[in-house]
Amino acid sequence: MRLAQHMAVASDRVRATAIEATEFPELSRSYRVSAVPKIVINDRVEFEGALPEAEFLSAVLRAAAPETA
């Protein structure tokens, strides 16, 4: 969550929400959370576990890229 929060401060485009998975079981189910931390970006790119900053950024940029047909 730390990187996500810092990215939110860096850019007005970024919103970072930390979700306590056990308190929101329906959300956790709909995002198929089985291991934590689980990160979901724009409901498109997801991964489990902490990533170094450069790889986290790549995931953000992948989520930001236009959909390819």
Place this chain on the structure above:
Amino acid sequence: MAFLSDRDQAAVRQEFEKLAGPVKLVVFSQELEAADLCRQNEALVREVAELSPDKVTVEVLNPAIDRDRAAVYGVERVPAIVVEGARDYGIRFLGIPGGYEFSNLIDSMIVASSGVPSLTAETRTALEGLAGDIDIKVFSTPT
């Protein structure tokens, strides 16, 4: 009931020496939705705020009553916390930030207080180039 031990309080006080400016914690509570969790969340936030009363303020909103504000913040579930510095940077916590998320709450307050993120120049440049909105959800558990 106190959430933070004396030792936790001392640690947070020390971290709060890094607060560069005012921080507002906007708490969303709705008794009818999740009474116990909302009460605990609110109590935790107030305990945290009391550790730096000159810099940290708390506002409690009920999304069923303060609908317009909840919509502006994009908060649809409770308990929730918005961490604001000079402005709303988009930092949200859904659920009580316990365990590991507690450290993130404190860290988010410090970065929101300054508006200066600890990120590499490469990351900051890439984020400045974003053309669309990015929503990052981080699911975690307290332990």
